[in-house]
Amino acid sequence: MEQHWTVQRVPAADDAEIVLHSTGSGPGIIVVHGGGVTIGIYRRLALRLADRFTVHLYNRRGRDDAAARAEPYDGEQDVDDLAALLAATGVGNVLGHSGGGFVALRAAARGLPIDRLALYDPAVQVNGLFPLDWVPAARAAAHAGDIARAMAITGAGLNTQSATSRLPLAVQVAICRLFLRTPIGRGMGELLPSTLDESALIQHHDSPPQQWAGVTAEVLLACGGSGPPYYRPINEALAGALPHARTLVVPRAGHDALNRAPQHLVDALAEFFTTPVTSERARS
Incomplete structure (x- = not known):
């Protein structure tokens, strides 16, 4: 249609x-x-x-x-x-x-x-109730230019129900590096610093x-x-x-x-x- x-x-x-x-x-x-x-x-x-x-x-x-x-x-x-x-x-x-x-x-x-x-x-x-204790570590990784690590920390912090979030962080980072090669992944990676700013603001309004x-x-x-x-x-x-x-x-x-x-x-x-x-x- x-x-x-x-x-x-x-x-x-x-x-x-x-x-x-x-x-x-x-x-x-x-x-x-x-x-x-x-x-x-x-x-x-x-x-x-x-x-x-x-x-x-x-x-x-x-x-x-x-x-x-x-x-x-x-x-x-x-x-x-x-x-x-x-x-x-x-x-x-x-x-x-x-x-x-x-x-x-x-x-x-x-x-x-x-x-x-x-x-x-x-x-x-x-x-x-909203789990946001991971935000400082993710923002630090993003600030250092390691978007894959920042994305892995963010994903594990938010998707607490996912089996992937329980994998070793190094494995999650490797998965995110592959994801960042896709069009969707690149777009999310470019926006991740802004997303982390928003997450910090949400935490501030607890x-x-x-x-x-x-x-x-x-x-x-x-x-x-x-x-x-x-x-x-x-x-x-x-x-x-x-x-x-x-x-x-x-x-x-x-x-x-x-x-x-x-x-x-x-x-x-x-x-x-x-x-x-x-x-x-x-x-x-």
Whole structure:
């Protein structure tokens, strides 16, 4: 099936341009992608939602067709860019994945006009539940120019459920050196220093879940049943603090399920984004 895309250039708060790639028809959904990737891996998801929704993808700063990222990185520019897209499109539905989930949740906490917020494996640090003690070692390796080692440390730190993470580090580094020879690996390697900056920021925002209690959007906190095990308690803790939230464990799904877009996950997202809003924002 051929997929038709339109491209719109939206002015950002700093006068840069945000390039918005849109497809489909119906209510809009803005997708905030995770760290270490670009929008390319979400095109299958967009295709499978396009018969019911207009799906908007955009590259976050420092990636592909996006403008450069402000340094030092504090995440505020990510939230500002999402605010510009919400204003330009009038969309009230947001889907955040991994580090993009952290961006989207911060945007909702700031009071941006988000009616429905779906977060899949959100990289949000709550009471130390998200494992990030590996970040200093990975950043040191990246700073020294050893991207394969930095990638191996990152992979082992995040993918705690994987058998590969229990291999000797030297073996993991060798695997990453091979992976870096592939197009996907090269892209992830180039973005790894930025991903580590984002991870450090997430760690800096460690707090009890009540930090997010002011979010008024309807929130779906989803995680993969086959993915890293820490997302489930993180989602449960967030659901206990957010006033309009529920959790969903997606069977037979890993951290990359949004990229793979299995039908049962696509249908669950579609159901959430078509449910009438009952939050304080809608009532007001």
